[in-house]
Amino acid sequence: MDGAPCHIIDHALADADLARLGAAVDATRLLGHSQLVGGFAATRGFGIACHHNALDDALQKAPFLRAFVDLALQPTLRALIRPPSVVDRLGSLLFHDINALYLNVLSVPPGACVQRHTDATLGTVVDDDRALVPRVVVALYVAVPHDLQGGVLRLFRGVDEAPIAEIEPRVGRLVAFDGRLAHEVTATTASGPRISCVAELYRLPRTRLRRLPRIRLQSNGFADVLQRVQGSR
Secondary structure (H helix, E strand, O other): OOOOOEEEEOOOOOHHHHHHHHHHHHHOOOOEEOOOOHHHOOOEEEEEEEEHHHHHHHHHHOHHHHHHHHHHOOHHHHHHHOOOOHHHHHHHHHOOOOOEEEEEEEEEOOOOOEEEEOOOOOOEEOOOOEEOOOOEEEEEEEEOOOOOEEOOEEEEOOOOOOOOEEEOOOOOOEEEEEOOOEEEEOOEEOOOOEEEEEEEEEOOOHHHHHHOOOEEEEEOHHHHHHHHHHHOO
16 A cells, blocks of 8 residues: 555544534434444444535535535545555546545444444446445544543454554544555443544546436434334324
């Protein structure tokens, strides 16, 4: 891998902006049983997939994510993790180096974890079943309980290798890492959930980009609300 495997920025958002983001995430009805499968089964969240040129429209579904997305899309941050090659530089003259995003709000409740995986949320190449991983993944910790134990982000180069980084969650901490890295979140013990906003930044092949809906919202939040209402009757 060509750049630093990860980069950490503490106090990435101003306190007031971070407080507004946390309050909005806490209040949104989009948050529900995880829309992701496999190792995310015990978590909660919602996701938005979109073409880069549809980002402004996509954020109308969750406008409180704007400050985070602006941070995540900083070219200088991406360059620290995946320095652009000559081909990348030439391509960026014609096309944006990132053409698709997957935004995910992830809430890990007490006792839960996220099992080891490599992000490939936007699918595979149909012809050869090759997973399409993001160029860079960016996460911002929005809520970290004061009594949290665990909830550590671990990064791995290979399946059987020891972690190359173990990152403690802290409110306001931004973590960017190479999308080719496997990662996991260790089990938590706390009085409340550990909440983060995550952006997977992709440069998809044109054939895959054409098959991706311009904007796709994934949320089980309203189903959760309906289930609670029905259960209270």
